[in-house]
Amino acid sequence: MAARSDTAAAVKDIEAYKYGFVTDIESDRAPKGLNEDIVRFISAKKNEPAWLLEWRLKAFRYWLTLADLEPAWAKLHYPKIDYQDAYYYAAPKQKAALKSMDEVDPQLVETYKKLGIPLLEQQIMSGVAVDAVFDSVSVATTYKKKLNELGVIFCPISEAVQKHPELVQKYLGSVVPVADNFFATLNSAVFTDGSFVYIPKGLRCPMELSTYFRINEKNTGQFERTLIIADEGSYVSYLEGCTAPQRDENQLHAAVVELVALDDAEIKYSTVQNWFPGDKDGKGGIYNFVTKRGACRGKNSKIMWTQVETGSAITWKYPSCILQGDNSVGEFYSVAITNNRQQADTGTKMIHIGRNTRSKIISKGISAGKSSNTYRGLVRVQGKADGARNYTQCDSLLIGSACAAHTVPYIENRNPTAQTEHEATTSKISEDQLFYCLQRGMTEEEAVSLIVNGFCKEVLQTLPMEFAVEAQKLVGISLEGSVG
Amino acid sequence: MIEIKNLHVSVQGKEILKGISLSINAGEVHAIMGPNGTGKSTLSNVIAGREGYEITQGSVTFAGQDLLAMEPDARARAGVFLAFQYPVEIPGVSTSAFLKTAINAKRRAEGLKEIDAMEFLKLVKAKTKALGIADDMIKRPLNVGFSGGEKKRAEVLQMTLLEPKFAVLDETDSGLDIDALKVVSDGVNALRGPERAFLVITHYQRLLNYIVPDHVHVMTGGRIVASGGRELALELEANGYAKYMAAA
Ligand SMILES: Nc1ncnc2c1ncn2[C@@H]1O[C@H](COP(=O)(O)OP(=O)(O)OP(=O)(O)O)[C@@H](O)[C@H]1O
Ligand SMILES: [Mg+2]
Numbered sequence: 001m002a003a004r005s006d007t008a009a010a011v012k013d014i015e016a017y018k019y020g021f022v023t024d025i026e027s028d029r030a031p032k033g034l035n036e037d038i039v040r041f042i043s044a045k046k047n048e049p050a051w052l053l054e055w056r057l058k059a060f061r062y063w064l065t066l067a068d069l070e071p072a073w074a075k076l077h078y079p080k081i082d083y084q085d086a087y088y089y090a091a092p093k094q095k096a097a098l099k100s101m102d103e104v105d106p107q108l109v110e111t112y113k114k115l116g117i118p119l120l121e122q123q124i125m126s127g128v129a130v131d132a133v134f135d136s137v138s139v140a141t142t143y144k145k146k147l148n149e150l151g152v153i154f155c156p157i158s159e160a161v162q163k164h165p166e167l168v169q170k171y172l173g174s175v176v177p178v179a180d181n182f183f184a185t186l187n188s189a190v191f192t193d194g195s196f197v198y199i200p201k202g203l204r205c206p207m208e209l210s211t212y213f214r215i216n217e218k219n220t221g222q223f224e225r226t227l228i229i230a231d232e233g234s235y236v237s238y239l240e241g242c243t244a245p246q247r248d249e250n251q252l253h254a255a256v257v258e259l260v261a262l263d264d265a266e267i268k269y270s271t272v273q274n275w276f277p278g279d280k281d282g283k284g285g286i287y288n289f290v291t292k293r294g295a296c297r298g299k300n301s302k303i304m305w306t307q308v309e310t311g312s313a314i315t316w317k318y319p320s321c322i323l324q325g326d327n328s329v330g331e332f333y334s335v336a337i338t339n340n341r342q343q344a345d346t347g348t349k350m351i352h353i354g355r356n357t358r359s360k361i362i363s364k365g366i367s368a369g370k371s372s373n374t375y376r377g378l379v380r381v382q383g384k385a386d387g388a389r390n391y392t393q394c395d396s397l398l399i400g401s402a403c404a405a406h407t408v409p410y411i412e413n414r415n416p417t418a419q420t421e422h423e424a425t426t427s428k429i430s431e432d433q434l435f436y437c438l439q440r441g442m443t444e445e446e447a448v449s450l451i452v453n454g455f456c457k458e459v460l461q462t463l464p465m466e467f468a469v470e471a472q473k474l475v476g477i478s479l480e481g482s483v484g
Numbered sequence: 485m486i487e488i489k490n491l492h493v494s495v496q497g498k499e500i501l502k503g504i505s506l507s508i509n510a511g512e513v514h515a516i517m518g519p520n521g522t523g524k525s526t527l528s529n530v531i532a533g534r535e536g537y538e539i540t541q542g543s544v545t546f547a548g549q550d551l552l553a554m555e556p557d558a559r560a561r562a563g564v565f566l567a568f569q570y571p572v573e574i575p576g577v578s579t580s581a582f583l584k585t586a587i588n589a590k591r592r593a594e595g596l597k598e599i600d601a602m603e604f605l606k607l608v609k610a611k612t613k614a615l616g617i618a619d620d621m622i623k624r625p626l627n628v629g630f631s632g633g634e635k636k637r638a639e640v641l642q643m644t645l646l647e648p649k650f651a652v653l654d655e656t657d658s659g660l661d662i663d664a665l666k667v668v669s670d671g672v673n674a675l676r677g678p679e680r681a682f683l684v685i686t687h688y689q690r691l692l693n694y695i696v697p698d699h700v701h702v703m704t705g706g707r708i709v710a711s712g713g714r715e716l717a718l719e720l721e722a723n724g725y726a727k728y729m730a731a732a
Binding site for chain 2: 437451
């Protein structure tokens with residue numbers, strides 16, 4: 001029995017969400033609630049040009065008309081969100097403009113260090129440039145100089161608005177239009193910060209670009225906006241990570257990510273999402289309503305989404321590809337893990353428009369505890385997409401008998417020369433498998449982690465090397481306490 | 485090393501083991517033979533700690549500890565190994581990843597640091613070669629699509645890597661061809677030593693030509709009905725179990 005209680009103690013230790021601490025830092029906040037004044041306040045805070053304020057206001061006015069049109073088709077249950085009961089702008093107080101990384105508030109540096117993200121360049125993981133977004137603003141971007149020399153623009157989107165307005169104006173909302181959906185519209189009105197990336201023609205960006213999102217303030221929504229443009233023949237690999245303190249209240253996160261790949265360009269976008277998932281009984285946690293979409297605008301372009309979704313109380317997320325360019329390729333690799341009372345409704349859309357466009361979807365859903373995990377995907381082949389191909393594989397793994405897994409694949413094929421393939425499996429970790437592992441000396445947690453990592457290996461392998469190991473550990477940790 | 489006393493075990497209300505007593509000293513190899521369904525695997529599973537068995541009487545002590553009070557993984561880390569009669573398939577998990585996790589679980593219990601990748605490869609390579617296991621087998625998911633004989637070899641591979649103090653081999657010879665039988669036996673014999681003990685369950689006395697036991701027990705109807713030396717196995721092969729069935 002001794003061994004069992006040791007394990008239990010170890011599990012309890014890890015179960016406390018590792019990133020659940022709060023940074024005590026003074027912040028600048030807009031008054032609570034949402035109205036035109038708040039939208040103007042945010043825009044003014046960021047010193048935005050008139051066109052952008054207009055764009056926001058247009059979005060806001062449209063959002064008001066959607067009042068009761070919050071999407072309800074997903075397999076998610078949550079109390080109605082009171083959008084007036086939140087803060088839409090919070091920023092850590094700091095001196096005006098930073099001239100160098102050394103001026104970043106040491107408390108913020110310390111916070112990110114605790115999260116495993118070093119901001120001081122001498123400590124930085126080599127080959128990874130980081131943009132750190134704290135509540136509503138970007139607090140630091142590393143390796144700026146080196147990237148500048150290459151012609152890469154990697155900066156907070158608020159800075160891009162000032163320095164590269166023509167690029168922002170040209171592409172903002174061009175993939176996810178203002179009126180796309182309830183949450184995207186809301187984001188368009190109140191987005192505060194996020195990352196902006198431009199990779200010039202023909203450049204293979206030699207560094208991983210990475211943004212690290214952190215929600216710290218209480219009752220604050222995070223509405224970040226990311227825009228990545230890969231010009232002709234360029235390549236970039238981008239990674240996004242997220243955590244939030246452990247709180248009893250639910251917090252809203254409604255981000256928009258837009259990717260644009262021009263001729264022969266390639267974007268690899270990886271996410272390790274580890275927002276606070278709520279406690280064992282479903283108290284607290286982030287509501288994650290995110291719109292991510294990439295446009296393969298040019299011929300032979302490619303966009304590849306990889307997501308490892310382990311956090312959030314609710315995940316509503318469908319990173320998609322619009323395959324406009326002939327021969328363009330969209331790929332979606334997903335691991336979604338739900339435990340305790342978490343709910344995830346996630347998947348992708350592959351819209352085939354150009355000729356010989358190809359897409360591949362590999363989704364691995366793991367449900368444990370009393371959680372619910374839904375894959376929802378759409379493959380649409382339009383009339384002119386001769387020779388389009390799609391391959392979809394959706395595998396679900398159940399741990400225990402109180403959880404649920406659903407697969408909802410939609411296929412709409414309007415071109416007789418196109419081929420789509422769909423495979424789906426559901427399996428369970430059996431008692432026999434667990435016992436076999438235990439007999440070899442592994443603890444239950446190790447056994448589950450080993451089996452689950454094996455189950456989603458194909459997806460984890462697509463992550464950049466530096467993060468694959470972390471993701472593997474995270475997979476194990478997020479399932480702690482799911483057996484026995 | 486292991487002391488089983490008057491062990492009674494029921495499965496779903498039906499008594500399967502009806503008072504097993506067996507004592508195995510360090511350095512010894514014992515063999516159990518007996519007809520199908522007499523409770524040999526039940527005994528192995530109870531030693532390893534599988535759930536679903538009700539122990540109504542008796543005790544098992546291992547190296548001075550109350551084995552039945554320990555969790556299955558703790559038993560394994562304490563040095564108890566079971567080569568399964570029916571090894572389980574674990575899709576997605578490569579044999580090498582599985583082996584590495586198992587080795588590290590043991591090392592952690594011994595206060596050692598994790599094995600490094602090079603050392604692991606070298607170790608596994610040496611053992612697979614000795615057991616006639618093809619290199620690419622350890623890249624495949626554990627036991628998935630392995631032939632009957634390959635599964636048994638994989639069990640022995642795990643045993644030689646984990647170097648248990650006490651190993652139960654439940655029909656590890658079933659499904660092996662004649663060459664494999666020899667290779668696998670060599671693997672077991674190489675581990676034999678004054679600090680280890682084995683319990684070998686088999687239907688074929690032929691195995692005992694290779695793994696020569698110190699004691700042979702006959703089990704029928706949930707009891708050990710006869711014990712003797714090596715010659716008992718030969719006698720069983722000649723005359724079958726009829727005489728012992730009557731006794732049970
Ligand atoms: N979970 C179970 N439910 C019901 N009966 C069981 C269960 N497990 C074992 N038994 C029964 O217990 C008896 C002993 O089974 P066990 O597997 O121990 O036999 P064995 O001696 O190993 O046979 P074999 O030589 O065929 O491997 C059998 O009658 C079997 O059907
Ligand atoms: Mg048996």
